[in-house]
Amino acid sequence: MQDASASPMSPEATPASADSNGSDASESVVSTHVLVPIEQVHKLRELARRTRIHQSEYLREAVEDLLAKYAKDGGTP
Numbered sequence: 001m002q003d004a005s006a007s008p009m010s011p012e013a014t015p016a017s018a019d020s021n022g023s024d025a026s027e028s029v030v031s032t033h034v035l036v037p038i039e040q041v042h043k044l045r046e047l048a049r050r051t052r053i054h055q056s057e058y059l060r061e062a063v064e065d066l067l068a069k070y071a072k073d074g075g076t077p
Helices: 038-051 055-072
Strands: none
Touching (some): 038 055
16 A cells, blocks of 8 residues: 555655665566555554654565464465
8 A cells, every 4th residue: 555645656656666674676566456455554544654654564474464364364354
């Protein structure tokens, strides 16, 4: 998810740009679109603002946690 105030040319929206966790342009990255309840969007924006960690970092972490959770129990929800 990209915050609505970010421009399309921001580093977060450019797949070939370096990531804040040290990955480089050789890593394959794909943009995706999800619908998120507005209250969660507000909370995520506030968390990102407070911690100075990009929303995208939190979302990638959440996806990793979810995949790890389902990998442990055979991959079925």
